[in-house]
Amino acid sequence: GALQNGEARVINGALLLTLLFLAYALFSRSLSRSSITGPMIFVAAGVLAGVEMIGSGAPIATFSLELESETIQILLEGTLVIVLFADAALIDVRKVRQSAFLPTRLLLIGLPLTMIVGTVVAMGLFPGLGFWGAAIVAIVLAPTDAALGQAVVSNGDVPDLVRQGLGIESGLNDGLVVPFLAIAVAGAAGDLQTGGEIIDLFLREIGLAIVVGVAIGWAGAWLVHDASRRGWTGREGRQVFVLFLAILCAIVAEPVGASAFISAFVGGAAFGRESRKRYPDICHFSEGMGHLLTMLAFFVFGGLILLPNLDDVTWQVVVYALASLTIIRMIPVMLALLGTKVALPTTLFVGWFGPRGLASLVFMGTVVVQTAPEVASAVLTIGSITVAGSVLLHGLTAWPWSIRYAGWYRRAEDEEPGDMVEGMDVEPMMQRRMDGRLAMMGESEDT
Numbered sequence: 018g019a020l021q022n023g024e025a026r027v028i029n030g031a032l033l034l035t036l037l038f039l040a041y042a043l044f045s046r047s048l049s050r051s052s053i054t055g056p057m058i059f060v061a062a063g064v065l066a067g068v069e070m071i072g073s074g075a076p077i078a079t080f081s082l083e084l085e086s087e088t089i090q091i092l093l094e095g096t097l098v099i100v101l102f103a104d105a106a107l108i109d110v111r112k113v114r115q116s117a118f119l120p121t122r123l124l125l126i127g128l129p130l131t132m133i134v135g136t137v138v139a140m141g142l143f144p145g146l147g148f149w150g151a152a153i154v155a156i157v158l159a160p161t162d163a164a165l166g167q168a169v170v171s172n173g174d175v176p177d178l179v180r181q182g183l184g185i186e187s188g189l190n191d192g193l194v195v196p197f198l199a200i201a202v203a204g205a206a207g208d209l210q211t212g213g214e215i216i217d218l219f220l221r222e223i224g225l226a227i228v229v230g231v232a233i234g235w236a237g238a239w240l241v242h243d244a245s246r247r248g249w250t251g252r253e254g255r256q257v258f259v260l261f262l263a264i265l266c267a268i269v270a271e272p273v274g275a276s277a278f279i280s281a282f283v284g285g286a287a288f289g290r291e292s293r294k295r296y297p298d299i300c301h302f303s304e305g306m307g308h309l310l311t312m313l314a315f316f317v318f319g320g321l322i323l324l325p326n327l328d329d330v331t332w333q334v335v336v337y338a339l340a341s342l343t344i345i346r347m348i349p350v351m352l353a354l355l356g357t358k359v360a361l362p363t364t365l366f367v368g369w370f371g372p373r374g375l376a377s378l379v380f381m382g383t384v385v386v387q388t389a390p391e392v393a394s395a396v397l398t399i400g401s402i403t404v405a406g407s408v409l410l411h412g413l414t415a416w417p418w419s420i421r422y423a424g425w426y427r428r429a430e431d432e433e434p435g436d437m438v439e440g441m442d443v444e445p446m447m448q449r450r451m452d453g454r455l456a457m458m459g460e461s462e463d464t
Contacts, residue, residue: 234284
């Protein structure tokens with residue numbers, strides 16, 4: 018009887034999740050223009066599923082065991098690998114450096130400052146974590162995810178500079194924080210004793226990952242072009258090839274001690290440089306799969322990360338979560354944009370829309386299996402409340418605040434035509450993303 022009940026719960030859960038995905042697919046475009054987002058729906062569904070499991074008698078301890086399981090780790094890490102590869106393949110990094118000052122400043126100035134400020138605040142609120150534990154908290158919550166504020170990057174009334182800047186920032190910062198997280202995790206575990214060891218780990222994580230990524234990305238681009246030229250493959254084959262090329266980057270990186278995430282990101286950049294113009298639709302299948310897995314990751318987050326950690330929430334956790342979504346993000350953004358003549362409303366808008374999402378979920382899962390239980394527990398509690406707050410607050414504000422900001426911009430542009438930095442021409446640097454995370458600037462949704 019217990020076995021039959023368990024099987025019935027699995028079947029019912031699978032049915033409900035399938036119906037949820039079907040409904041989301043049917044209304045995804047409408048949701049992108051509302052205050053209800055996909056991540057909000059799937060996190061809520063995950064929480065409800067977790068509550069139902071507890072109500073059926075499953076002990077809360079089993080949740081943490083499932084989070085540490087290889088299946089969940091593969092889901093979370095594989096999702097980020099695919100997203101990183103596709104993001105990098107679609108973004109022309111050279112153009113970012115040459116003509117888009119906003120994402121450049123956000124990544125090279127704002128991101129490091131966010132990690133530093135976050136570490137300082139975490140040390141003040143959680144002295145028991147020490148420097149390395151506080152650094153892990155800050156680094157895990159540093160990357161942004163434009164999917165949680167999809168309405169911002171898909172609202173054509175918001176200036177191209179702002180939409181593209183936020184999209185590129187979220188596409189690149191996931192990979193940039195990986196070596197810093199590796200150093201912090203090793204430091205918390207006591208594996209780093211000298212500055213030389215830190216440098217060695219940093220260079221090994223990055224250097225080997227770059228070699229692996231460039232080699233696989235370039236070879237993959239050559240192979241897909243040669244097979245297409247000979248008539249061996251077509252549109253569908255190329256799109257499937259990209260998905261598994263991203264996975265290959267991660268698989269090869271792990272045994273040699275390189276970062277799978279950096280390898281996937283660099284591999285995507287190398288592949289995209291050679292293939293982006295020849296085959297504009299080559300990443301469509303991997304984009305769709307990445308979006309599907311991202312929603313599934315938020316479902317897992319609701320049931321296996323957020324719900325089990327609610328009992329450990331303290332006022333310090335809530336304060337840090339609110340600080341992470343405001344001052345820890347907004348002060349670095351303000352400093353990064355000093356001297357750019359960007360108006361204060363734009364600075365505040367960009368500072369607020371730094372949602373925490375997929376990368377933070379994946380990095381939290383990584384911490385669980387690589388650090389001491391007390392550090393992992395604190396990171397999961399702080400991180401889960403921060404991401405949950407971001408899912409809710411950024412989701413609710415993305416559409417109405419993007420409309421309000423666009424209205425301010427139109428009025429300011431009418432008063433000072435041609436003088437607004439936000440109105441500068443920005444060359445499109447990325448292809449259209451199916452889920453709206455990175456939308457082609459100036460491209461209509463119907464094209």
